[in-house]
Amino acid sequence: MRHLTSLGFLVLAAILIAVPLTAGNEYELRLFMLFMIYGVIAVGLNVLIGLTGLVSLGQAGLFALGSYTGAIVATRFGFDMLFASIIAAIVAGIFGVLLAYPTVRVRGVYLAVVTIAFGLIIENVAVEWQSVTGGTTGLTSIPQPNVFGIRLSGYAFYGVLAVTLFLATIATHNLKVSRYGRAMLAVSQSETAARALGVNATAMRTLAFVVAAVTAGIAGSYYAFLNSYISPDIFTFSDSVRFLLMVILGGAASTFGPIIGAYILTYLPEYLQQFALWQKFAYGALLLIVMFVMPRGIMGSLALLVKRLRPSKRAVDAGEGLPAEQTLRHEVRAQQAELVARDLTVRFGGLTALSKASLRVKPGEVHALIGPNGAGKSTFVNTVSGFYKPTEGEFELDGIQLAGMRSHEIARVGLARTFQNTELFGELTVLENVMVGYQQRLNYGVTAAVLRTPAMRREEVTCRKAAIGLLAFVGLGEYANEDARFLPFGLQRRLEIARALASRPRLLLLDEPAAGLTTQEIDDLEVMIRRIAALGISVLLIEHHVELIMAVADTVTVLDYGQVIASDTPAVVQENPRVIEAYFGTSVEAEALA
Numbered sequence: 001m002r003h004l005t006s007l008g009f010l011v012l013a014a015i016l017i018a019v020p021l022t023a024g025n026e027y028e029l030r031l032f033m034l035f036m037i038y039g040v041i042a043v044g045l046n047v048l049i050g051l052t053g054l055v056s057l058g059q060a061g062l063f064a065l066g067s068y069t070g071a072i073v074a075t076r077f078g079f080d081m082l083f084a085s086i087i088a089a090i091v092a093g094i095f096g097v098l099l100a101y102p103t104v105r106v107r108g109v110y111l112a113v114v115t116i117a118f119g120l121i122i123e124n125v126a127v128e129w130q131s132v133t134g135g136t137t138g139l140t141s142i143p144q145p146n147v148f149g150i151r152l153s154g155y156a157f158y159g160v161l162a163v164t165l166f167l168a169t170i171a172t173h174n175l176k177v178s179r180y181g182r183a184m185l186a187v188s189q190s191e192t193a194a195r196a197l198g199v200n201a202t203a204m205r206t207l208a209f210v211v212a213a214v215t216a217g218i219a220g221s222y223y224a225f226l227n228s229y230i231s232p233d234i235f236t237f238s239d240s241v242r243f244l245l246m247v248i249l250g251g252a253a254s255t256f257g258p259i260i261g262a263y264i265l266t267y268l269p270e271y272l273q274q275f276a277l278w279q280k281f282a283y284g285a286l287l288l289i290v291m292f293v294m295p296r297g298i299m300g301s302l303a304l305l306v307k308r309l310r311p312s313k314r315a316v317d318a319g320e321g322l323p324a325e326q327t328l329r330h331e332v333r334a335q336q337a338e339l340v341a342r343d344l345t346v347r348f349g350g351l352t353a354l355s356k357a358s359l360r361v362k363p364g365e366v367h368a369l370i371g372p373n374g375a376g377k378s379t380f381v382n383t384v385s386g387f388y389k390p391t392e393g394e395f396e397l398d399g400i401q402l403a404g405m406r407s408h409e410i411a412r413v414g415l416a417r418t419f420q421n422t423e424l425f426g427e428l429t430v431l432e433n434v435m436v437g438y439q440q441r442l443n444y445g446v447t448a449a450v451l452r453t454p455a456m457r458r459e460e461v462t463c464r465k466a467a468i469g470l471l472a473f474v475g476l477g478e479y480a481n482e483d484a485r486f487l488p489f490g491l492q493r494r495l496e497i498a499r500a501l502a503s504r505p506r507l508l509l510l511d512e513p514a515a516g517l518t519t520q521e522i523d524d525l526e527v528m529i530r531r532i533a534a535l536g537i538s539v540l541l542i543e544h545h546v547e548l549i550m551a552v553a554d555t556v557t558v559l560d561y562g563q564v565i566a567s568d569t570p571a572v573v574q575e576n577p578r579v580i581e582a583y584f585g586t587s588v589e590a591e592a593l594a
Contacts, residue, residue, distance in 0.1 A: 004306075005173070005255060008255060008256050009166075009169075009170070012166065012169065012256065012259070013166060016036075016162040016165070016166060017162075019032050019158075020155055020158050026154065029154065029158060030226070031266070031267070031270065032158075033157070033158055033161050033226060034223075034226070034266060035262055035263055035266040035267070036161040036162060036164070036165045037161065037219045037222050037223050037226065038219070038243070038246065038262040038265070038266050039165045039168075039169075039258070039259045039262040039263070040161075040164055040165050040168050040215050040218060040219040040222075041059065041063060041215060041216050041219045041243055041246075041262075042243060042246040042247055042250070042258035042259065042261060042262040043165075043168050043169050043172045043215065043258045043259065044168065044172065044211050044212045044213075044214065044215025044216060045059055045212045045215070045216070045243055045244070045246075045247050045258070046172060046247050046252060046253070046254075046257070046258040047172055047175065047176070047184070047208050047211045047212060048208045048209060048211070048212040049244070049247050049248070049252050050176075050247065050252035050253030050254070050258075051176060051181055051184035051185055051188065051208060051253060052184045052187060052188050052204065052205050052208040053188030053189075054103065054107075054111060054188075054205060054208065054209075055108075055111065055112045055115075055244065056099070056111075056112070056115040056209075056212065056240075056244070057112050057115045057116045057119065057237070057240045057241065057244060058099065058114075058115030058116060058117075058118040058119040058122075058240060059115075059119075059212065059216055059239075059240045059243045059244070060119050060235045060236060060237065060239035060240040060243065061115075061118050061119035061120075061121070061122035061123065061235070061240070062092050062095065062096070062122075062212070062213050062216035062217060062220070063216045063217075063219060063220045063223070063235055063239065063243075064122050064123065064126060064220060064230075064232075064234075064235035065088075065091060065092050065095060065122055065216075065217060065220065066088040066089070066091070066092045066216055066217030066218060066219065066220025066221050066223075067088075067220035067221060067223050067224045067230050067234075067235070068126060068133055068139070068220075068224075068230065069084075069087055069088040069091045069092070069217070069220075069221065070084040070085055070087070070088040070220065070221025070222075070224045070225070071084075071139045071142045071221075071224040071230055072132065072133075072139070073087050073088075074142060074143050074224070074225070075139065075141060075142055075143065080146045080147050080148060080149065081145045081146055081147055081152070081160075081221070081222075081225050082147050082148070084221055084225075085217075085218050085221040085222065088217040088218060088220060088221035089214045089217045089218050089221075090217075091217060092213040092214055092216055092217025092218075092220070093210050093213050093214045093217065095118075095213060096206075096209040096210040096211075096212065096213025096214065097206060097209065097210060097213075099114070099115060099118060099209050099213070100202075100205055100206040100208075100209035100210070102114045103202070103205045103206075103209075104202055115240075116237065116240070119235075119237060119240055120237070122235070123232050123235060123236070126231075126232040126235070127232045133232075134231070135232075136231065136232060136233075137231065138229060138230050138231025138232070138234075139224075139229065139230050139231075140228075140229050141228075142224050142225060142227075142228045142229065142230070143225075144225070144228070145157045145160070145225045145226075147160075157225070157226070160222075161222060164218065164222070165259070168215055169255065169256070169259065171450045172211065172255075173255045174449060174450050174451070174452050175211070175446075175449055175450055176253070176255070178444075178449035178452075178456070178460070179435075179439055179442045179444070179449065179460075179463075180204070180207065180446060180449055182428070182432060182435060182436050182439070183199045183204050183436065183439055184204045184205075184207075184208055185253075185425065185427065185428060186199060186425050186428070186436045187199060187201045187204050187205065189425045189426060189427055189428070190423045190424065190425055192387070192419070192423055193419065193423035193424070193425065193499075194408075194425075194436070195386075195387075195406075195407040195408045195411070196385060196387075196407060196408075196411055196416070196417050196419075196423075196500075197408075197411055197416070197436060197437050197439060197440070197499065197500075197502075197503055198408050198411035198412045198439060198440035198503060199408055199436070199439055199440075200408050201408070207446065242265055245261065245265060245286065245287065245290075246258055246261035246262045246264075246265050247261060247297075248261070248290050248297055249261040249264060249265070249286060249290050249297055249298065250262070250264075250297050250298055250299055251296060251297030251298050251299030251300035251301070251302075251303075252296075252297060252300070253300070254297065254299035254300055254303065255299075256299055257297050257298060257299035257300065260298055260299065261297070261298070264286075312481050313481060314478060314479060314480070314481050314482050315477060315478040315479070315480060315481070316431065316468050316471075316477060316480040316481065317468075318468065318472045318477050320464075320465060320468050321465050321466070321467070321468030321469030321470075321471070321472055321477075322462075322465045322466050322468075322469040323469055324469045324470050324472065324473035324501070324535075325535060326469070327466045327469055327470060327501075327502075327504065328470075328501060328504060328532075328535045328537065329535050329536060337361075337363055337364075337397065337398055337414060337506030337507045337537070337538045338360070338361065338362060338363050338397070338398055338538070339359070339360070339361040339384065339395065339396075339397050339415075339507050339538065339540065340359075340360050340361075340395065340396050341357065341358055341359045341360075341380075341384060341393070341394075341395040342358050342393055342394050342395065343356040343357070343358055343392060343393040343394075344356070344357045344358070344380065344383060344384075344390050344392070344393035344394075344395060345357075345390060345391045345392035345393050346376075346379050346383055346388055346390055346391055346562075347391045352562055353376050353379040353562050354376045354379050354380060354383065354390075354562045355561075355562040355563050356392075356393065356563065357376065357380060357393075357559065357562065357563060357564050358564060359380075359557050359564065359567070361507065361538050361540050361555075362538070362554075362555070363538060364533065364536055364537075364538055365533070365538060365539075365554040365555060366529060366533050366538075366539045366541060366552050366553050366554050366555075367538070367539065367540050367541065367553065367554065367555045367556075367557065368540075368541045368542075368543060368549045368552075368553035368555070368556045368557070368570075369381075369540060369541065369542045369556075369557050369559065370542075370543065370544070370549060370556060370557070370558055370559070371558055371559035371560055371582065372560060372582055372583060374561075375559040375560050375561065375562070375582075376559045376561070376562040376563075377542045377559055378420060378511070378542070379562070380559065381417065381509055381511055381540075381542055383395070384402065384410075384415070384509070385407055385410060385411075385415060385417050385509060386402070386405055386406055386407030386408075386409065386410040386411075387407050389403075389404075390403055397410075397413055397414060397415055397506070397507060398414075398506070400413055402415075411440065411503065412440050414504075414505050414506035414507060415505060415506070415507045415509065416437075416500040416501070416503045416505035416507075416508050416509070417500060417508070417509035417510075417511060418493075418496040418497060418500055418509070418510050418511055418513060419496065419511055420511045420512045420515065420542075422489075422492045422493065422496055423496070424484040424485065424487075424492055424495060424496065424499075425484060426483065426484050426485030427483065427484075427485070428483070428484060429480065429481050429482060429483055429484065430471065430476055430479045430480050430481070430482050430483075430484050430487065430495055431464070431467055431468065431471065431480040431481060433484050433495055433498075433499050434467035434470050434471060434495070434498050434499050434502045435463050435464065435467045435502070436499065436502075437467075437498070437499035437500060437501070437502030437503050438463045438466055438467060438502040438503065439503070440503055441463075441502075441503065441504060442459050442460075442463060443459065444456040444459055466502065467502060468480065470498045470501055470502055471498055473498065473501070473531075474494040474495070474497055474498040474528065475494060475524070476491060476494055476495060476498060479491065489516050489517075490516070490517050490518065490521045493513055493516075493517060493521075493525075494528075496513075497510070497513065497528065497532075501532070501537075505537060506536075506537060506538065507537070507538045507539075507540065508532060508537050508538070508539050508540070509540045509542070510529070510539060510540070510541045510542065510543070511542045512542055512543055512544065513525055513541075513543070514543055514544075514545040514548050515544070522545060522547075522548055525548065526548055526551050526552055529541070529552045530552060533552075541553060549570060550570045550574070553570050554569070555567065555568070555569065556568065556569070556570050556573040558573060558576070558578075558579050558582065560578075560582040565578045565579065565582060566578060566579050
């Protein structure tokens with residue numbers, strides 16, 4: 001697919017160069033320039049919609065904000081187009097951060113309503129703040145496009161727009177194939193799993209909003225200089241819907257789909273402008289086609305067709321990977337990972353799920369946590385991994401107090417986990433799932449990701465090699481390029497373990513990893529747990545499978561009704577009367593009397 005992407009950029013560059021040479025008149029050139037402005041908006045919005053899965057219907061408000069900001073600083077302060085656009089991008093970016101805040105609390109339809117309200121507020125401010133925006137009359141006499149005092153001709157302005165669209169497309173593509181793009185996709189598919197791997201979901205959504213806002217702000221500023229006049233009735237809710245449809249029609253999460261969508265929805269109204277009724281029908285028909293015939297959009301459907309006709313090799317060469325032992329082994333000093341929980345109490349209203357539960361996972365040991373259904377095992381695991389907050393008590397890893405930390409912060413300390421119900425990133429490949437697990441070990445920033453610096457590329461190569469090695473470690477090398485959702489259940493369990501190991505944890509929580517596995521798969525799991533422990537990684541195993549526990553555990557702690565009733569070696573715990581009573585409902589003494 002990489003060579004197809006390179007070909008796509010060559011085609012885009014050729015089109016952008018050829019259009020001004022073949023345009024029949026000034027109107028045709030101006031219309032194509034308008035398409036490029038919309039294209040910049042669409043590629044930025046694609047990061048928000050395609051990667052994080054969030055829907056914004058306030059993009060017209062950000063477009064208006066950029067347009068008014070650029071026009072005001074140009075007309076009142078004499079800024080040229082370059083500096084006006086930079087200021088517009090900054091102002092729009094700030095509002096992008098503000099728009100991202102509601103995602104901490106709301107999603108889906110509720111978030112869409114918030115963004116609609118934002119667009120309406122901007123529209124009303126533009127109408128009412130007459131001293132600044134000109135009210136319903138708008139702003140006129142916007143200067144001609146100029147840079148450093150040099151007036152740009154129509155073709156020079158076209159060149160600025162073409163370069164901006166091309167660079168915006170490259171930048172968003174580079175972001176998509178970086179650790180930030182993988183993290184955004186992970187958050188959209190399973191926020192719970194992403195947080196457990198150290199991904200800050202709020203930060204990823206904020207970044208996506210900022211990218212969408214900055215591109216809309218730049219495009220708005222360009223629009224003001226292109227049109228030389230702006231007013232509130234230019235930026236309406238229907239424009240927000242059109243921008244959204246550009247991304248979905250072209251193919252959300254694809255590199256060139258938003259540009260194709262922008263082209264279609266820029267030129268389609270021109271062809272249908274004399275048929276007002278048919279124009280509305282065309283928009284509705286397009287929306288229905290996208291929803292029912294091409295849910296992946298044009299480019300998404302083409303990519304799926306190419307994948308079926310020319311399927312990529314499912315396996316990767318194991319020789320490309322780094323040995324898992326090299327990726328996972330800690331230095332002797334760093335091996336001493338000890339989890340200590342003291343008097344943990346968790347209450348949900350009037351229900352006490354954990355009551356003064358204390359547990360110590362010694363450095364380098366396999367510690368099993370068992371108990372009947374409803375004993376509080378899952379509550380304990382969710383608490384120490386940061387998904388629940390303890391009502392009372394504390395817990396620490398290697399002396400670092402974890403109570404009060406968020407889940408992604410705890411993951412970065414060195415605690416990784418799997419889930420009782422598998423939480424994979426189904427739309428990502430098996431290899432990409434493990435690369436997401438490696439996320440917190442990558443050090444390059446957003447700028448390096450956008451520019452694809454040599455240092456960034458070296459880190460990505462190391463990440464890929466480590467992921468391939470971990471897939472070989474769990475026996476999934478031949479499925480590396482398969483979408484994770486297509487794996488059999490037993491292999492999904494292995495993938496979760498490989499993904500958790502990619503973060504190089506010092507303590508690994510395995511939440512019922514044997515559930516749903518065959519006898520042979522459980523035997524393989526036993527060997528895998530032993531190999532993990534041999535690398536110096538402490539393991540806390542939550543499991544019902546007694547044979548597996550007896551085979552691998554050094555220490556067993558038993559929970560019943562949220563309280564610890566026993567904690568010792570497997571052999572001692574197996575004979576404990578309270579444990580027998582908890583599991584079978586009767587004590588040994590009672591059975592003897594009977």
